[in-house]
Amino acid sequence: MSHREHCVHRGAHDDLPDLTAEGVTVRLGDRTVLDGVGVRAAGGRVTGLLGPNGSGKTTLLHVLAGLRRPDAGAVRVGSTDLRGLGDRRRARTVALVEQHAATTVDLTVREVVALGRLPHRGRLGGARHDPRGDAVVEEVLGMVGLSDLAERTWGTLSGGERQRAHLARTLAQEPEVLLLDEPTNHLDLGQQLRFLSLVRELGLTAVAALHDLELAAAFCDDVVVLDGGRVRGHGPVGAALTTPLLGEVYGVEASLAPHPRLSRPHLVWDGPVEAP
Template sequence: MDLRLDGVGTRLGGRWVVDGVDATPPPGHFTGLLGPNGAGKSTLLRLVAGLLEPERGAVLVGTAPEKPVPVASLGRRERARRIALLEQESSSTVPLTVREVVALGRIPYRTLWGADPGDDAVDRALAAADATHLADRAWATLSGGERQRVHVARALAQEPELLLLDEPTNHLDVSAQLQLLAFVRDLGTTTVAALHDLNLAAAFCEHVLVLSQGRLAAAGHPREVLRPALLREVYGVEADVLEHPRTGRPVIAFHEPAPVRAGVTAGEP
């Protein structure tokens, strides 16, 4: 799916939390959405998903050769079939099995009689998320990492053309993080994921968008974008950017902050 952000902006509590963002993530690739806390990442994902409507600008989507249209113009059912959003705080207190939770992703496809013409999509999604062995477990018995896998499976069960993920590696150990992001990278689906770990973004994303105070600070391949000057400007940290000996991808080595002497303001000699 083609995605274009055309001067997108919106306010929350009277403040512009997303402010004039112009971007075109490459279709069929994995884009990382980066930035410090409060930069507007989650809000931007909700705008792309159509859960919020921009106060200015537009989020445009389309699959060639169709002409891109504003997300807001899509009907709710069509939008749910084409766009899947995995938010940070996805929870359920209803007593469901894992298979039933994943099957919630098939709701947009159900007929008036409740039938789903693609029931095997649930099995495919469970397998893709390496969660088949959890299918008959009760949701309430899962660990945080297991729940995250199931939420990913539910999003995949929608068979979306555009996959949006908000901190998908939360609660996952290192091995599970690497497996999940490698899987997302290899999907061939247009994907935008908010990530905090810059080294994971550098390792797996083909494109990154860096937000700072709601505005787009940089966009491009991680090798071009994740440079010491940008890290200093956006994150307020000093770092060296090295090259991974096997992949050639950027590896960010952060500096420990200099100790502040009593009575001396940080940054003073």
């Protein structure tokens, strides 16, 4: 079974773990960035993490990825506390595509993607400890449309090409949970649609921080809406993105409506909320 078939096969069943956060609080000095946040990303579903700038989305993703230890609260993958996992095991369980990921070494695209195989190698490292590594790297390059650019060096890539390379590196980790921080920022419209379609097709437990509410409505099963470090809405897209919530959090008059041609909702904008 190929890596892609393996992902889709896993996502087609109910054996993927939920990702849950309970009572997560993060403080920076005297400022509370996250305040008792509790969320659940259901196994095999795409959860959109929404909210205005400064609402705590990136900080929450870092906590969910195990990169930041919260001042209070816990994160679990299934029944396993993320704090109990070693670095290598955690990297094979949860993977994060950063918003501004970069490298100071001018590696080739293939070399960048191959970094995702490090958690699968023995403690001594080396490709001989990862017999599936080369095949997985080639497949994920194809999945994100970078096979023809595999020998290009990092400095010659566009922003969109770099973002797809980082997605491929993350997929090479073969995680159960995929976290994405503003993954469409450097992509044009066609690339955004293909990127999020691929994320859905993989069938992984996925959490994606997004600014574009239209993309969230189109591609997410569920959403979590943060504002001021607190959860303001959580649930299926149609139930959570209500007109009152959008007005309170974003200051806009908007509502979900059936798409005229597709079997998914889209946002109808009326304008900013009038000041009292």
